[in-house]
Amino acid sequence: MARAAESQPPGAAGPVAGDRAVTTIRDVARAAGVGVGTVSRVLSGGARGAPATRARVEAAMAQLGYRPSATARALSQGRTHTLEVVVPLVTHHVYVEVLRGIETALADTDYAVVIRTVERAAARDRAFAALGQGGRADGVLVVSLAPTPELLERIAAARLPTVLVDAAHPDLPSVSVDHAAATAEAIRFLRDLGHDRIALVDEPGDHFAPAFAAERRRGFRMALGEANLAPRADYEIVTAGGPEGGVEAAAALLALPDPPTAVVVGSDTQAVGLLQEARRRGRHVPRDLSVVGYGDIEMSRHIGLTTVRVPVRELGRRGVEVLLAELAGSTEPAQIRLPTELMVRKTAGPSRGVEASRRRDGGA
Amino acid sequence: MARAAESQPPGAAGPVAGDRAVTTIRDVARAAGVGVGTVSRVLSGGARGAPATRARVEAAMAQLGYRPSATARALSQGRTHTLEVVVPLVTHHVYVEVLRGIETALADTDYAVVIRTVERAAARDRAFAALGQGGRADGVLVVSLAPTPELLERIAAARLPTVLVDAAHPDLPSVSVDHAAATAEAIRFLRDLGHDRIALVDEPGDHFAPAFAAERRRGFRMALGEANLAPRADYEIVTAGGPEGGVEAAAALLALPDPPTAVVVGSDTQAVGLLQEARRRGRHVPRDLSVVGYGDIEMSRHIGLTTVRVPVRELGRRGVEVLLAELAGSTEPAQIRLPTELMVRKTAGPSRGVEASRRRDGGA
DNA sequence: CTGAAAGCGCTTACAG
DNA sequence: CTGAAAGCGCTTACAG
Numbered sequence: 240m241a242r243a244a245e246s247q248p249p250g251a252a253g254p255v256a257g258d259r260a261v262t263t264i265r266d267v268a269r270a271a272g273v274g275v276g277t278v279s280r281v282l283s284g285g286a287r288g289a290p291a292t293r294a295r296v297e298a299a300m301a302q303l304g305y306r307p308s309a310t311a312r313a314l315s316q317g318r319t320h321t322l323e324v325v326v327p328l329v330t331h332h333v334y335v336e337v338l339r340g341i342e343t344a345l346a347d348t349d350y351a352v353v354i355r356t357v358e359r360a361a362a363r364d365r366a367f368a369a370l371g372q373g374g375r376a377d378g379v380l381v382v383s384l385a386p387t388p389e390l391l392e393r394i395a396a397a398r399l400p401t402v403l404v405d406a407a408h409p410d411l412p413s414v415s416v417d418h419a420a421a422t423a424e425a426i427r428f429l430r431d432l433g434h435d436r437i438a439l440v441d442e443p444g445d446h447f448a449p450a451f452a453a454e455r456r457r458g459f460r461m462a463l464g465e466a467n468l469a470p471r472a473d474y475e476i477v478t479a480g481g482p483e484g485g486v487e488a489a490a491a492l493l494a495l496p497d498p499p500t501a502v503v504v505g506s507d508t509q510a511v512g513l514l515q516e517a518r519r520r521g522r523h524v525p526r527d528l529s530v531v532g533y534g535d536i537e538m539s540r541h542i543g544l545t546t547v548r549v550p551v552r553e554l555g556r557r558g559v560e561v562l563l564a565e566l567a568g569s570t571e572p573a574q575i576r577l578p579t580e581l582m583v584r585k586t587a588g589p590s591r592g593v594e595a596s597r598r599r600d601g602g603a
Numbered sequence: 604m605a606r607a608a609e610s611q612p613p614g615a616a617g618p619v620a621g622d623r624a625v626t627t628i629r630d631v632a633r634a635a636g637v638g639v640g641t642v643s644r645v646l647s648g649g650a651r652g653a654p655a656t657r658a659r660v661e662a663a664m665a666q667l668g669y670r671p672s673a674t675a676r677a678l679s680q681g682r683t684h685t686l687e688v689v690v691p692l693v694t695h696h697v698y699v700e701v702l703r704g705i706e707t708a709l710a711d712t713d714y715a716v717v718i719r720t721v722e723r724a725a726a727r728d729r730a731f732a733a734l735g736q737g738g739r740a741d742g743v744l745v746v747s748l749a750p751t752p753e754l755l756e757r758i759a760a761a762r763l764p765t766v767l768v769d770a771a772h773p774d775l776p777s778v779s780v781d782h783a784a785a786t787a788e789a790i791r792f793l794r795d796l797g798h799d800r801i802a803l804v805d806e807p808g809d810h811f812a813p814a815f816a817a818e819r820r821r822g823f824r825m826a827l828g829e830a831n832l833a834p835r836a837d838y839e840i841v842t843a844g845g846p847e848g849g850v851e852a853a854a855a856l857l858a859l860p861d862p863p864t865a866v867v868v869g870s871d872t873q874a875v876g877l878l879q880e881a882r883r884r885g886r887h888v889p890r891d892l893s894v895v896g897y898g899d900i901e902m903s904r905h906i907g908l909t910t911v912r913v914p915v916r917e918l919g920r921r922g923v924e925v926l927l928a929e930l931a932g933s934t935e936p937a938q939i940r941l942p943t944e945l946m947v948r949k950t951a952g953p954s955r956g957v958e959a960s961r962r963r964d965g966g967a
Numbered sequence: 968c969t970g971a972a973a974g975c976g977c978t979t980a981c982a983g
Numbered sequence: 984c985t986g987a988a989a990g991c992g993c994t995t996a997c998a999g
Contacts, residue, residue: 261738263992274970279994289968304760309739310683311992313674314975321717335699342720351717351739353685356706374625375673375685375715396668482905512905538902541846541876627976638986643978653984675976678991 262303271299282307321351322562323376323399327383332508332536333551337382337404340555348563357384378562380404382555383451386411400565404558405551407574412565414557414575418451421547421579422458423465425503425531428581430466433590434501434529437463438474440488440513441505452477455505455533474499478509485512493520493528500590501529507536507546514544514586525588535582543585550577626667635663646671685715686926687740687763691747696872696900697915701746701768704919712927721748742926744768746919747815750775764929768922769915771938776929778921778939782815785911785943786822787829789867789895792945794830797954798865798893801827802838804852804877805869816841819869819897838863842873849876857884857892864954865893871900871910878908878950889952899946907949914941 264282268275273296281288281296288296299305313319324341326334338354345352353376378400384390386408394401394411403413422439429437439459441452460470476491478484485504489512492498504510510532514524522528532539532546539546554577561573628646632639637660645652645660652660663669677683688705690698702718709716717740742764748754750772758765758775767777786803793801803823805816824834840855842848849868853876856862868874874896878888886892896903896910903910918941925937 261992264994265992275993276971276995277969280969283994292968306738308678308992310674310677311975312994314672314678314977315992315994317975317994319674351719353715353717355715374670481901511902515905537845537872538875541879625976628978629976639977640979640987641985644985647978656984672976675991676978678993679976679978681978681991 261308262305264305264307266303267296267299267305270303271296318377319375320349321353321376322559323353323355323379325355325357325379325381325384327357333405333534333549334382336551337555337558340552340557341380341559342555343552344556344559344563350563374399378402378566380555380558380562381406382558385453400562402558402562402565402573405554407576409574412561412573414554414561414573414577416549416554416577416579418454419458419461421549421581422455422503422533423462424579424581425533425547426459426462426466428583429501429503429529429531429587430462430468432501432529432588434499435466435468435590436474436497436499436501437468438476438492438499438502439505440476440478440485440492440502440509442480442484442509443477452505455503459503480506481508482512482515485509485514486516487512489513489516489520493517493522499528501531501587503531503533505533507532507534507539507544510544510546510586511538511542514542524586526591529587529590531581531587539582540584545584545587546582548580548582550579553577625672626669628669628671630667631660631663631669634667635660682741683739684713685717685740686923687717687719687743689719689721689743689745689748691721697769697898697913698746700915701919701922704916704921705744705923706919707916708920708923708927714927738763742766742930744919744922744926745770746922749817764926766922766926766929766937769918771940773938776925776937778918778925778937778941780913780918780941780943782818782943783822783825785913785945786819786867786897787826788943788945789897789911790823790826790830792947793865793867793893793895793951794826794832796865796893796952798863799830799832799954800838800861800863800865801832802840802856802863802866803869804840804842804849804856804866804873806844806848806873807841816869819867823867844870845872846876846879849873849878850880851876853877853880853884857881857886862892864891865895865951867895867897869897871896871898871903871908874908874910874950875902875906878906888950890955893951893954895945895951903946904948909948909951910946912944912946914943917941 264275264278268278271278273292277288277292278296278300281293309320322345324338326337341352376399379394379397379402381390381394381401381403383405386403386406391408391410401411403411403415405415407413407415426437439456441455443452456475459475463470473495474492476488478488485508488504488509492502502513504513510530514530517524517528517530524530530545532544533549535546535548557575557577561575564573628639628642632642635642637656641652641656642660642664645657673684686709688702690701705716740763743758743761743766745754745758745765745767747769750767750770755772755774765775767775767779769779771777771779790801803820805819807816820839823839827834837859838856840852842852849872852866852868852873856866866877868877874894878894881888881892881894888894894909896908897913899910899912921939921941925939928937
């Protein structure tokens with residue numbers, strides 16, 4: 240009878256290891272003549288073991304081409320060695336840079352990264368609801384997203400260590416930049432150059448995505464107030480991102496009876512369009528119009544754009560550091576502020592005074 | 604005695620569900636008064652079930668705030684619902700666009716994406732070795748990486764469905780673009796405009812990273828041959844990426860005794876620098892020098908750069924489609940070629956003839 | 968130092 | 984339609 244059982248057709252169900260394409264820890268254990276626990280221990284590396292046993296196991300692993308299953312490890316260890324990064328739709332150069340910073344910081348760890356993007360309104364709830372979904376990740380990096388009550392609630396519900404990058408909130412660890420202060424600094428710089436008709440051009444401040452724009456506006460008004468300059472609605476342009484938006488803004492601003500002599504632009508790409516349109520209209524930069532950008536993209540240095548440098552890559556790098564510390568059990572509530580820097584180049588200069596520009600515009 | 608056991612101090616070890624932070628399928632089953640199998644079935648959605656039971660289970664899930672563990676699912680299903688994307692260091696706009704395409708294609712699936720970047724030489728072997736590591740992914744998208752024997756071997760070793768994006772090889776499914784043909788088309792276009800002194804400016808063709816440059820060179824020489832134009836070493840400039848590289852290239856080319864009247868540049872960002880330097884040296888574009896870029900980034904339309912449009916986003920989108928079909932069991936070996944398009948704008952025009960330019964350069 | 972066993976949280980035939 | 988049980992491939996106390 241035993242014989243009969245053994246001569247069952249090959250391929251019949253049974254614990255025949257050779258059947259499966261994937262080699263498991265069990266195959267290795269068998270080949271090395273040890274228990275699976277032993278294999279697991281040499282896998283973990285740290286644990287010592289009799290050198291001879293160890294060598295035997297390693298040989299078996301190499302010979303079988305064994306690759307441990309990250310999934311199984313994750314399940315039994317209770318950690319996935321994966322970080323989730325939530326970013327707005329990667330439409331800005333900024334997020335790409337943040338991702339690079341994150342990658343740099345993770346380069347010599349064994350963490351993988353899952354990127355989740357929060358698209359416009361429609362996908363927003365879904366994306367937020369999915370935050371940390373299924374414990375696919377050990378921790379979350381939320382990038383450039385305004386900490387709305389909704390987001391905070393989602394984060395709490397996910398019960399996952401979370402750090403805010405390029406945003407801040409008292410309840411959460413964060414690595415951020417003070418966009419209001421940075422903008423105010425740019426205004427002060429223009430003010431010191433003698434400008435008193437200063438405009439702000441920016442993208443619309445979205446409800447859920449980057450709070451950048453709103454913060455910059457706050458800094459703008461603050462600095463204007465400090466300088467005893469009255470805020471003017473026609474000096475605050477909200478327009479599309481990219482060069483096109485800048486073109487539009489220049490058109491609107493320069494058509495004003497008393498156009499500004501200086502403009503702070505919420506992004507360098509908008510600034511490019513604004514510069515171009517201003518020049519097309521015969522304005523000399525910076526003689527007739529001073530322009531300060533925001534972001535300091537690669538192109539900016541090249542075209543001599545005076546702009547606010549935001550340490551974007553470092554934002555990502557530090558964010559990872561804080562999150563990893565958190566995962567390692569750190570309890571200090573890190574709230575890190577990174578400094579911005581005004582890169583003074585060639586597109587901003589002294590004001591020529593109100594008179595000259597008034598005369599020219601009147602004559603047009 | 605039973606009483607005594609029950610009055611053990613709370614918090615003592617034991618199978619008390621309330622102890623753990625995470626609710627499992629078991630807790631839900633208990634709360635709904637059903638077996639875990641039943642809960643699993645309503646989770647899977649597809650399977651029918653008595654509406655009443657189903658409702659009870661769903662209520663329990665909602666009430667407990669239950670979130671299924673993706674890890675456990677992956678382990679028991681044998682698939683992770685994760686795709687791995689391998690890209691060169693995300694230094695090019697191109698890869699970002701590909702990633703966007705991938706994301707778009709994945710938007711309404713439940714697949715997550717793990718991104719792995721292949722950095723310069725040092726990290727290369729590590730990154731390749733890690734390909735599909737630990738079965739963290741169900742399939743792999745290899746983007747803009749030359750299919751070297753080494754890479755192919757790694758792919759084979761990973762035993763994971765893999766599709767090449769922006770690269771091609773007979774043994775693997777792929778979605779690609781013919782960079783050689785696209786470049787040749789640009790040359791022909793310039794040729795038809797009367798140019799016979801045509802140069803190529805490009806980035807160094809890396810051994811393991813994008814094969815772009817090498818392919819473009821091949822197309823360049825091919826088209827030159829077709830037109831009976833002799834290849835000239837001094838008309839092939841290999842230089843750094845970005846505007847700086849373009850500046851250098853313009854300097855080298857325009858210092859030649861008989862400078863080219865037209866240039867094809869391997870990237871739009873290089874083209875930007877080249878245009879600028881050419882103008883700084885008093886050359887009018889396109890009167891004195893025609894320039895054709897490559898890539899068609901956003902800026903290009905804006906500055907009127909004639910360039911080769913590569914459907915980068917679609918490359919990513921289609922790549923996902925092919926991979927997903929593969930995972931669904933499709934066996935047809937998809938080798939998809941996507942068309943490029945020459946975007947004719949303002950930086951390329953008719954040649955003014957050899958004489959005029961020779962006269963001017965001689966007089967300088 | 969190492970084996971055997973239980974367990975991580977699901978899924979999936981197998982019986983009822 | 985649904986429960987009980989085995990299994991996915993590891994890890995980790997627990998004994999030896």
